[in-house]
Amino acid sequence: MHRFANPARFLRIARAVTPWLVLPGLAITAAALYIGLFASPPDYQQGDSVRIMYVHVPAAWLGSGGYLGLAIASLTALVWRHPLANVAGRAIALPGALFTAICLVSGSLWGKPTWGTYWVWDARLTSMLVLLFLYLGYLALSAAESDRPEARGAAILSLVGTINLPIIKYSVEWWNTLHQGPSITVTKNAIAPEMLLPLLLSVAGFSLLFAGIVLMRMRTELATTRVAVRSRRLAEAHA
Amino acid sequence: MKAKHQRLTLAIGALVALGGAGALGLSTLGDSATYFYAPSDVAKKPPAKGEAIRLGGLVEMGSVAHAGAATVAFVVTDNAKTVPVRYTGIVPDLFREGQGVIAEGRFDERGMFVADTILAKHDEKYMPPEVAGTLHKVPGTVG
Amino acid sequence: MNHAAFIIPAYVLTVAGLVGLLVHSWLAMRAAERAADEMRKR
Incomplete structure (x- = not known):
């Protein structure tokens, strides 16, 4: 567990890996969105509005997947006191919140031409909005706790919020919702191959960019901490 | 080592309690959701x-x-x-x-x-109109 | 209904948000790591 505890070793790895996440991420995302917009067919029911799927679905996946990452980081911080865990959690929260917001807005823009409404309070849409509030709560609390490294409120809040993840996933099965059920499960795929290609590409591209952003934000925090520690030492030496 | 195990037990206990509370809350919510x-x-x-x-x-x-x-x-x-x-x-x-x-x-x-x-x-199926067209010739395959 | 009026804002918002956060994170990282390197040299 503590193999990566040494921030110097982590930084060495992170420095080497970051460009390999960001550059392919940009290329794959650009290809996916191009195919999604111009080189894929319209849907037999929805027409062209199905193209919103290629930004909506990866955003939804990273919003909820990112939250799982945040919860694991918080658990690691609380139980194992891993020195990098809270750094990782804080680095995940803002991109996670952004993707959740993108999911909500793009979903709303998709809902109007297909369902006939921008928003309804069904179980899927409501639980996704709750996810955004959980991220915002974590961000606010961790900012308030930033001068107390021993504080645990934000980590505990994010763990409590994990209850929302199965609710998001199964909302469309447990209750009647306006949002449709899952298209891809372990046993079936209801998406035609020429639409699945841009979808999988955009999920891959967005995921690489997400990981790249998380590493960059972790590196930022570690560098900032180093500067703060060193200037405090210098000040003490001069005193 | 001991303190770490204690925290792990505490965390697992808290998560189980949270899951229980969540399930209870959801079953109360039931139909109204x-x-x-x-x-x-x-x-x-x-x-x-x-x-x-x-x-x-x-x-x-x-x-x-x-x-x-x-x-x-x-x-x-x-x-x-x-x-x-x-x-x-x-x-x-x-x-x-x-x-x-x-x-x-x-x-x-x-x-x-x-x-x-x-x-x-709408349902969870996505396909181009040409594909749907050929499927429609077989009654009942496409909702 | 004109679907472009929904597709274009969805893509613009997504790309703007993604690129914006990417650039912001990169600039912040570069500034922070440069400050840390200069600190070490002193």
């Missing part, structure tokens, strides 16, 4: 007279009839029970026979559901 009722739900537990509800299901094949300029009548089915619906207004683009629909409104005294809002619910 549902966005619409299917025709079978309505048959089992009819709404109070004049109560506004949302009714959802599939638009029955061959049931859509236009009555007047902007009034449309159709039948909502869940393949077990059916409910006749009447709606005056503009229906969404995706409103069509064999597709999902959610109607907001109330029952009149003759058992007709009078809707004041219609939402189209």
